Amino acid sequence: MVLVVSEEVRDAIDARRPVVALESTIIAHGLPRPRNLQVALELENVVRAAGAVPATIAVLDGRPHVGLDKEQLERVANEDGIRKLGHRDLPLAVAAGASGATTVSATALLAGLAGVRVFATGGLGGVHREWTVTQDESADLGLLARTRITVVCAGVKSILDVPATLQRLETLGVAVAGYGTDRFPGFYLSDSGHPVDWTLRSPEEVAEVMRAQDALDGPESALIVANPVPEAEQLDPGLHARVLAEALHACEEEGVTGQAVTPFLLDYLVRHTDGASLDANLAAVRGNVRLAARIAAAWARA
Structure with missing residues (x-):
């Protein structure tokens, strides 16, 4: 399967521990650098402080990821050319090996495929x-x-x-x-x-x-x-x-x-x-x- 679920997120889903999906568009396109990475890490910490596991979602080199490590978050925040992906763009991004930040629709779709039921976003x-x-x-x-x-x-x-x-x-x-x-x-x-x-x-x-x-x-x-x-x-x-x-x-x-x-x-x-x-x-x-x-x-x- 093309979907990559991080070990931390997969273990939490399998053990029925709480998981929260987070979109990545706010990181790549919603905030200036370096504040975007600071906010991304802060939001993941807010999830952890409440006893849940964060599952930030993005597509990297054509692979949809549910749950990013710090290096991957840094890449989404700092790499030039990160696209903005809605759910319609996902097959194109996968086939092209592209990297992109996920909007609400793409995040909701990928979270659902991974078995994550709760998703937080802005508007x-x-x-x-x-x-x-x-x-x-x-x-x-x-x-x-x-x-x-x-x-x-x-x-x-x-x-x-x-x-x-x-x-x-x-x-x-x-x-x-x-x-x-x-x-x-x-x-x-x-x-x-x-x-x-x-x-x-x-x-x-x-x-x-x-x-x-x-x-x-x-x-x-x-x-x-x-x-x-x-x-x-x-x-x-x-x-x-x-x-x-x-x-x-x-x-x-x-x-x-x-x-x-x-x-x-x-x-x-x-x-x-x-x-x-x-x-x-x-x-x-x-x-x-x-x-x-x-x-x-x-x-x-x-």
Whole structure:
């Protein structure tokens, strides 16, 4: 089999010890050097401190890896030419012997193949603004509709069409629950302004839902646990609204389209909030990783 599962991760899965999958796009493409490696090591340490095993996922020389050692993490963080891989890119990367960091969709797919049930990330992709014109929608949504994995996230990126994304998740049959809240978080913000139908209040409750998914033996869809960034660490809502409006206008003025839109808007937010959006992003990721480890532990006790 082409999939390479590290010995530490394989031993934990076989012994039913808690494991948390982590994406690698934030390492290769989401943060500047050397902060990217520092954050990658920090997030793995957060998982370990909660009693779980981290399984950072990436493709190296055409081999998908579930669980990276320090040398491999350093390679993802520092090597030029590391691609950004969604799940559609995986066969091409494997055949070409390419190296790449995995997005949400690729990470969820590979984690599922390895038998890892819990995955922590920052924010999901979703339906883009002006979808009726562009038909632009993240591959994350379709993949999560057919992958049995629990994803702890801070909602979807606030640059997206949040209500349309929630509607699309409902149409696809992907379960969404707020963690300790009846509001859907907005990535940089604790509250996107939209409600959720279900609230879960402990890792044990999340694990109960996961067990119910298996007992019902229904469609192989994901469970999204939407965990809000603490209000004290969120981006100031007024600043967020102003800068996002400016970013969207700049995007239109400069003719940015397609896959270039998301990185353009995120970079604009970082630069025009003096890094405050990046701080809120990292606060959300840390909280999600911590919660995911607790959920994985509750799931392992089942």
